[in-house]
Amino acid sequence: MMPLRPDLGGIPLYAPSPLDDVSLDLRDNVNLWGTPPSALRAVQAATTELLREYPRVSAGALTQAVAAPLGIAADQVVAGCGSDDVLDACIRAVATDGATLAHADPTFSMIPTFARLNRVTPIAVPLRRDGAMDVDALLATRAAIIYACSPNNPTGTVTPRGELVRLFDEAPGIVLLDEAYGEFTDAHDLRREAAQRENVLVTRTFSKAWGLAGLRVGYGVGSAALVAAVTKARGPYKVNAAAELAAAAALTQDGEWVREVARQTCIERDRLAAAMRRLPGVTVWASEGNFVFAALDRPAKDVADRFRSRGIGVRAFSGLPGIGDALRIGAAPTAETDRVIAALDEVFA
Missing domain, CATH: 3.90.1150.10 (Aspartate Aminotransferase, domain 1)
Incomplete structure (x- = not known):
């Protein structure tokens, strides 16, 4: 067997x-x-050299393009093969034996799967009746990792910015805030906030508003120390050369x-x-x-x-x-x- x-x-x-x-x-x-016009042109202009060589180990051009408009350092950004790759790597980077991960229920279906694959026990916490996450109940689990998604998938509901900041303040461990749908709401953008804290990683994706789902690109923003740990757990070459080129072009030219x-x-x-x-x-x-x-x-x-x-x-x-x-x-x-x-x-x- x-x-x-x-x-x-x-x-x-x-x-x-x-x-x-x-x-x-x-x-x-x-x-x-x-698809963003500049991103499409970047892919169409890909050269033989670009495709035959390995990409940059950590997608440096992309992390710089993410960091610049946020006013943060490039080493506070980690890119991956979609934001789910970054979430998975962060769980792997911080999980210890017997660790737990608390998440709203329902939410992004891969989160309990990523937890189990990294030998972490997921704890499901029901949403509030208004669709927001129950921050008090999430904190009450004392989980080493708390995953929050706002706007939430699949409900689309948001958790107020103040409640998310309180979650950052009071969490006993790491908070993963998934802002995959952040471009469609004015409720919050907590990327800069995450860069100023030691225990928060905010992830975003190019698969939704940015129209690049087929290239699989996402990123996370946090402290340099947390980003370094996630980068190590993620492994090298997770963003292919064409994807990095297209995503960086879109960020700098197609906003x-x-x-x-x-x-x-x-x-x-x-x-x-x-x-x-x-x-x-x-x-x-x-x-x-x-x-x-x-x-x-x-x-x-x-x-x-x-x-x-x-x-x-x-x-x-x-x-x-x-x-x-x-x-x-x-x-x-x-x-x-x-x-x-x-x-x-x-x-x-």
């Missing part, structure tokens, strides 16, 4: 079902407005493009949310991500199948703690949003 970890069988594999028959896939919250796309995204998200609020048996949450989240009074899989029969892919959730069945539908440009709205009455008939 192959000598595998005995607990590996109990850790779920992340493997979404392919939807080959769908022409509009709104499951993954990617940027359907396109206005991304801000305009984020503005349009919020308009279309809110338009879809308003249309769904009129449906019976549907409770739309106050999402500040690039998606609509709605609790249902019927099986979510059945509703998702009805969308699928009309060529539209949506994310179905079954039995979420404190919520039940729910749907998450990514925001899309006007024509695509019109298509979803037009299907609502038939889907929910």
